Amino acid sequence: MRGLFNAITVGALLLMMVGVAGADSAGGLSGANVHSPKRGGTLRLAHTSDIRSMDPTTIYDWLEGLLTMLIYNPLLDYDENDKIVPMLAEALPTISSDGSIYTFRLRAGARFSNGREVTAEDVVYSLERHLDPKFHSSYANYYQGISGAAAFTEARMKELTAAPGHQPAKSGRRIEPLTVTGMHAVDRRTIQIQLEKPDLTFSDVLATPYSVIVPREEVERWGDSFAVHPMGTGPFVLKDWKRGVRLKLVHNPISLFSAQAHVDAVEALTGIPESAQVMMFERGELDFLSAIPASDFLRLKRDPNYQLCIAEATGCNPIYISLNCEMPPFTNRLVRQALNYAVNKQQILKGIQSRGVVARGVLPNTVKGFNPLLPGYPYDPAKARMLLAEAGITNGLTVPFWILQEDQDKYQTALRVQQDLAAVGVTLELKIVSYQALLDEGQRRGHVAMSIWDWLADFNDPKDTLDFLVNGERITDDGCLNVAFYSNPRVNELFHRAAPELDRGKRLQLYQELERIVADDAPWIFLFQKNDYALRQVWLKGFTIRSHWPQRLENVWLDK
Amino acid sequence: MPASISLLMKACRTLAANRLAITGALIIVASALLALTAPTMTRIHLLRLPDMQDQKGLDDDGSPRRGGGTYLLGTDNLGRDVLSRVVYGARVSLSIGIAAMLTATVIGVTIGLLAGFYGGKLDLLLMRFTEMNMTIPAILLAMAFAGLLDVNGRTLHLHPAGLPWHFLDFTLKRGAVSVFLIIGLVCWPGMVRVVRAQTLALKEREFVQAARALGASDARIVFRCVFPNLLPTVIVLAVMTTANTILLEAGLGYLGIGVPPPAPTWGTMISEGQAYFTTFPHLVIVPGMAIVLTVLAFNLLGQGLQEIVDPQHRR
Numbered sequence: 001m002r003g004l005f006n007a008i009t010v011g012a013l014l015l016m017m018v019g020v021a022g023a024d025s026a027g028g029l030s031g032a033n034v035h036s037p038k039r040g041g042t043l044r045l046a047h048t049s050d051i052r053s054m055d056p057t058t059i060y061d062w063l064e065g066l067l068t069m070l071i072y073n074p075l076l077d078y079d080e081n082d083k084i085v086p087m088l089a090e091a092l093p094t095i096s097s098d099g100s101i102y103t104f105r106l107r108a109g110a111r112f113s114n115g116r117e118v119t120a121e122d123v124v125y126s127l128e129r130h131l132d133p134k135f136h137s138s139y140a141n142y143y144q145g146i147s148g149a150a151a152f153t154e155a156r157m158k159e160l161t162a163a164p165g166h167q168p169a170k171s172g173r174r175i176e177p178l179t180v181t182g183m184h185a186v187d188r189r190t191i192q193i194q195l196e197k198p199d200l201t202f203s204d205v206l207a208t209p210y211s212v213i214v215p216r217e218e219v220e221r222w223g224d225s226f227a228v229h230p231m232g233t234g235p236f237v238l239k240d241w242k243r244g245v246r247l248k249l250v251h252n253p254i255s256l257f258s259a260q261a262h263v264d265a266v267e268a269l270t271g272i273p274e275s276a277q278v279m280m281f282e283r284g285e286l287d288f289l290s291a292i293p294a295s296d297f298l299r300l301k302r303d304p305n306y307q308l309c310i311a312e313a314t315g316c317n318p319i320y321i322s323l324n325c326e327m328p329p330f331t332n333r334l335v336r337q338a339l340n341y342a343v344n345k346q347q348i349l350k351g352i353q354s355r356g357v358v359a360r361g362v363l364p365n366t367v368k369g370f371n372p373l374l375p376g377y378p379y380d381p382a383k384a385r386m387l388l389a390e391a392g393i394t395n396g397l398t399v400p401f402w403i404l405q406e407d408q409d410k411y412q413t414a415l416r417v418q419q420d421l422a423a424v425g426v427t428l429e430l431k432i433v434s435y436q437a438l439l440d441e442g443q444r445r446g447h448v449a450m451s452i453w454d455w456l457a458d459f460n461d462p463k464d465t466l467d468f469l470v471n472g473e474r475i476t477d478d479g480c481l482n483v484a485f486y487s488n489p490r491v492n493e494l495f496h497r498a499a500p501e502l503d504r505g506k507r508l509q510l511y512q513e514l515e516r517i518v519a520d521d522a523p524w525i526f527l528f529q530k531n532d533y534a535l536r537q538v539w540l541k542g543f544t545i546r547s548h549w550p551q552r553l554e555n556v557w558l559d560k
Numbered sequence: 561m562p563a564s565i566s567l568l569m570k571a572c573r574t575l576a577a578n579r580l581a582i583t584g585a586l587i588i589v590a591s592a593l594l595a596l597t598a599p600t601m602t603r604i605h606l607l608r609l610p611d612m613q614d615q616k617g618l619d620d621d622g623s624p625r626r627g628g629g630t631y632l633l634g635t636d637n638l639g640r641d642v643l644s645r646v647v648y649g650a651r652v653s654l655s656i657g658i659a660a661m662l663t664a665t666v667i668g669v670t671i672g673l674l675a676g677f678y679g680g681k682l683d684l685l686l687m688r689f690t691e692m693n694m695t696i697p698a699i700l701l702a703m704a705f706a707g708l709l710d711v712n713g714r715t716l717h718l719h720p721a722g723l724p725w726h727f728l729d730f731t732l733k734r735g736a737v738s739v740f741l742i743i744g745l746v747c748w749p750g751m752v753r754v755v756r757a758q759t760l761a762l763k764e765r766e767f768v769q770a771a772r773a774l775g776a777s778d779a780r781i782v783f784r785c786v787f788p789n790l791l792p793t794v795i796v797l798a799v800m801t802t803a804n805t806i807l808l809e810a811g812l813g814y815l816g817i818g819v820p821p822p823a824p825t826w827g828t829m830i831s832e833g834q835a836y837f838t839t840f841p842h843l844v845i846v847p848g849m850a851i852v853l854t855v856l857a858f859n860l861l862g863q864g865l866q867e868i869v870d871p872q873h874r875r
Contacts, residue, residue, distance in 0.1 A: 275835040294637065295835035298621055347615065350622045351638060405816050408835055415638055415822055419613050429733075432816045 057137035065550025072212030072232030099198030120185030147182025197500035235261035262557035315365030316547035340377035342384035396425035486523035581864020587857035657806035663744025672755025803858035
């Protein structure tokens with residue numbers, strides 16, 4: 001078991017163990033992870049949509065994150081208590097006294113699955129890729145704190161614009177600096193990274209799936225299609241991928257971590273609707289369900305066969321409606337606030353069997369610095385109408401609203417929001433799109449005025465969620481995670497102050513101040529923080545869910 | 561004219577003898593009545609509003625209610641009354657089905673008449689075009705058309721190039737109008753072949769020859785001699801086509817490209833209720849039965865009519 005789970009989940013698991021021991025002493029404690037793991041078998045899972053990429057610069061989806069962690073390894077990782085532990089690094093980094101220089105030493109004998117040994121140069125290259133605009137990384141901001149990052153990105157950008165063929169190497173014109181000055185390989189196994197300003201979350205960044213180590217020669221060999229030809233140091237390798245149908249990973253014997261993986265293969269079916277997944281699970285064709293849809297939640301929860309198999313992470317998954325602050329009518333803050341007051345979140349939550357809590361702000365409940373004292377937007381249609389009138393909207397509004405049908409909870413929520421807003425004179429024209437289309441168009445500037453999203457934090461710190469979703473300086477024209485295209489100079493300034501703060505208490509305070517402004521500006525309709533559930537088969541052992549992204553499966557085993 | 565009245569009487573008597581056809585007709589009349597009176601029934605509180613997401617429509621767990629009690633056919637996952645959704649759904653289904661049928665009939669009869677009456681190169685051209693359309697499954701073609709329509713609508717520029725006749729432009733949004741046009745545009749080919757075949761036979765008949773000998777224009781011959789004789793066949797085809805258009809409308813709704821939510825359409829009801837099939841089957845069975853009954857009714861009536869038009873076809 002690795003990864004974080006919050007106090008409530010731990011409590012639930014403990015209860016489960018007690019329950020198993022008491023109720024079923026014969027089948028007994030195998031339900032808890034007591035017996036030694038069994039080797040072999042194929043782990044089977046399913047997902048609603050196909051994946052786009054297994055390139056750490058562009059992964060986003062649940063399945064993409066999960067697969068990345070099976071195929072690759074980052075330098076650092078979390079243990080079961082959510083503490084940072086070394087992974088590809090030999091030990092935790094040595095950090096200079098001012099908190100700005102990190103020195104790592106790689107484990108000896110780590111190899112990519114093509115047989116080549118991992119070197120310090122690979123680490124530098126892997127992190128550098130995020131800063132090279134050629135790779136369209138969605139996560140560049142994690143690495144922009146490294147000294148020389150801005151100059152590096154600018155130089156690469158210039159090369160790109162000089163050579164529209166996107167092949168700067170061939171055009172032969174290189175522009176200095178060729179490397180990120182703050183990051184270099186001291187020797188074959190030692191890496192030193194210098195940050196411009198100290199950052200308490202940098203170790204967390206290096207434990208995310210974006211910071212996994214990739215082999216340069218493979219990236220260069222495959223070019224753009226590296227995303228579908230992943231190759232890393234992890235305990236599994238991609239064996240077979242039938243687009244839109246299924247994906248198979250097999251055990252990688254030369255991985256340094258191969259002994260920790262117990263199954264022979266992982267098979268992921270893609271494009272399976274949620275309700276079909278439930279049926280497959282109940283027939284025993286899947287080893288776990290990554291989400292329990294509203295339609296079957298109570299039935300499965302009350303099913304005595306599964307009672308011990310439900311894992312829960314409370315309030316970690318914010319569901320929100322993004323109101324594009326660059327597109328009318330949402331350029332007006334009053335309109336955005338009005339919409340927040342017009343939605344009856346409590347009622348929506350009841351419709352999805354109360355699997356969550358009403359949101360008052362941006363941060364999930366599970367993240368440090370979560371502020372339970374934010375006022376939120378209580379249901380108040382009269383006030384909503386008043387605010388709309390104040391904004392000069394007297395004849396009502398019509399807005400296209402992009403929604404997904406694949407995700408039952410979001411679809412149902414969207415229909416309820418449509419009714420609530422109709423009551424205050426706002427007509428939503430539903431545009432039902434695929435997940436891919438929502439990602440492509442919604443993250444592009446000026447395309448989607450209103451759309452529904454969710455979020456899972458990458459690690460337990462407010463910087464992660466806030467910086468991605470509401471930092472105006474992170475807005476890009478394409479692949480922008482700040483889908484509300486929200487930018488407030490005061491908030492942006494607070495980001496600059498909070499990020500390098502070394503006093504943990506003060507830092508959280510700054511983030512809370514920042515979140516309060518965002519909540520007041522209402523770039524989203526703050527809906528609710530959904531609980532995350534997963535349902536495993538009795539024979540799947542070592543399976544846990546975490547309140548942050550991604551789901552981990554390296555250490556599960558099948559006890560059939 | 562007493563002769564035609566007696567013919568009509570005879571037709572009615574034949575139809576009345578066909579119990580299945582009568583059942584079909586009754587179902588159609590009943591559903592049409594329900595559809596027409598739905599808003600009135602709502603006004604006198606016999607029927608709830610179909611889009612009303614009622615708090616009381618969900619039980620304490622937040623699950624749909626089963627049939628019986630205050631909600632005769634239960635509620636759906638948003639607490640909406642299934643009975644009123646299915647009745648209002650009939651409005652959508654029938655109106656789109658019939659409008660699409662009319663569109664398809666106009667296109668089909670026009671092409672069939674032109675091809676059959678003029679023959680030659682025009683016939684060749686029109687029939688190959690028709691066959692080309694028949695090779696593509698209607699639902700696929702409809703999906704392709706629907707895909708062209710954005711939620712923001714698409715403006716069709718119908719004015720001739722260079723002329724500023726912008727009053728001819730019209731913007732099509734996803735909604736009832738676009739859906740019936742799409743369905744109408746894919747359902748006509750079957751009609752063309754029958755109309756053409758009949759026209760070919762009719763234009764050789766003596767009365768047509770006689771009209772021609774008297775110097776009647778093509779238009780006069782088509783409208784006064786050929787078309788009236790085609791009418792019975794066209795009516796039968798139209799009734800049968802309605803069964804198809806209704807089915808197609810439900811299919812598009814199911815695929816999420818029909819009339820957008822929250823409009824209650826049978827297809828959308830099924831796709832939204834599908835996930836609840838194991839726990840609350842009424843969400844799927846009720847609209848499913850509505851589709852089955854209506855489509856069956858149109859088919860039965862169509863067959864009954866066919867027996868009158870074409871007595872040899874009788875079993």
